[in-house]
Amino acid sequence: MEWEVWHVWLGVCMALVMLEVFVPGFVLACLGVGALAGSCAARLGWGLTAQLVTVGVASLLAFVFLRPVARRVAQSDATKTGVDALVGRPCKVTQAFDDTSRLGRCKVDGDDWRAELSDRSAIPQVNDVVWVEHVESNTLVVSTKPINP
Structure with missing residues (x-):
């Protein structure tokens, strides 16, 4: 199998999502979403600059929209005992x-x-x-x- 750039982005995505277990705050997972978007951009044949812009924009959007939702779900009120x-x-x-x-x-x-x-x-x-x-x-x-x- 021949390695392509989108494989690298996909590997970075998986690594970031796995490392999220050790870092609080849903930070690395948002970067992983950006890396997944970069993988899609690379698969579509976009250049490196377009891939990096895609990673940045997707990560920013994940921070703005997904992170608050994930934090709310993860930190829901515990049942009082x-x-x-x-x-x-x-x-x-x-x-x-x-x-x-x-x-x-x-x-x-x-x-x-x-x-x-x-x-x-x-x-x-x-x-x-x-x-x-x-x-x-x-x-x-x-x-x-x-x-x-």
């Missing part, structure tokens, strides 16, 4: 809140928690629904108004 997953959740009051200390007990997903009321509005009674604002140590800080996490 543990006590972080409780924020914004409704819970049922199992022990009435004290007027002075603002402490009571709430049940979330079958687990009974010590709870502290954050707002100074009406004090919820047993079986009322409150929402978790955040967690401090082993205490849920709750509100009588729904929370958006």
Whole structure:
């Protein structure tokens, strides 16, 4: 088999895409897209200058359009676990809140928690629904108004 210039560009493309595993940020993959475009330009018989311009333009377009999409997909919000997953959740009051200390007990997903009321509005009674604002140590800080996490 006789080697042609487009084979070299294709090899560069594959090498860059494989090296992307070791470099964060989708940088080398964008350059690999440019090398793939350079391979296409070489296969069409374009000169070296046209190939280099094609590589540059395709890499730039990949940085502008593909990189943000790839980063958004790769860095999507992780599923919250543990006590972080409780924020914004409704819970049922199992022990009435004290007027002075603002402490009571709430049940979330079958687990009974010590709870502290954050707002100074009406004090919820047993079986009322409150929402978790955040967690401090082993205490849920709750509100009588729904929370958006």
